[in-house]
Amino acid sequence: GVSTMGKMVIKSFARKASGKEAIGRMRKNGFIPAVIYSKDFNFSIKLPHTAIKALKSIHFSESTIIDMEIEGIGEKDVKALIKDVQYNPLTEEVIHIDFMRVSMEEKINVNIPVVLKGECKGVKEGGVLEQMLWEIEIEALPMDIPEKIELDVSSLGIGDSIHVKEINLGGNVKILESPGETIVTVVAKHEEEEETAPVQEAEEGKEPEVIKEKEKEEAEKQES
Helix, strand or coil, rough: CEEEEEEEEEEEEEEECCHHHHHHHHHHHEEEEEEECCCCCEEEECCCCCHHHHHHHHHCCCCEEEEEEEEECCCEEEEEEEEEEECCCCCCCCCEEEEEEECCCCCCEEEEEEEEEECHHHCCEEEEEEEEEEEEEEEEHHCCEEEEEEEEEECCCCCCCEHHHHCCCCCEEEEECCCCCCCEEEEHHHHHHHHHHHHHHHHHHHHHCCCCCCCHHHHHHCCC
16 A cells, blocks of 8 residues: 655744854754755755654654745745754754755655554464565655555465565656565564574685685785
8 A cells, every 4th residue: 555645844944154153052942953955955944843843743754745934035835855864862852954855846766664564464373574675765756755655464474475576656656676675574483593593504614715715815925
């Protein structure tokens, strides 16, 4: 299932002063610095607390188009996507956001989250559901970008998988991941344990040979 992209309107303000002191003052007043950039446009703004709360409510989704109303410049109706969020490592508060300006007529590349739903049959049979891909990169016009990709895993038994090629997002969305990639798979518990042990031994066995090869090369270099 595909739910189309959400839209959100937030108010922001042009930011004239830069430098540590100005940003410190701005934060004290409850604003957070941000930048909107595109090929020919790079603009410093500040976001009020209400805007941050709104963005938090969509978990800073990188696939939601945000209508930026920026006060203090002539630009009306700037549409953007979140590109990067920086957090304070101690308080985990948001301290800076990068937005990328988008044109509604230009295709862009975005990562769409993969959300699993349904109770997996294989898990009830004692298997383990493993998700390999948490996001799928697509190319589309902003209006056609799906907000998320929902996969129903209820019918998957042990040994079953869903691959990228099985996903259909419609003709307007191009999937950029390789078709053979596994998104999700159900593995049997005991098989998994058996499989990991011999592999490690094989790898450990290989290493000394590599070292011998290196030594041989070194010796040959010295001889010549």
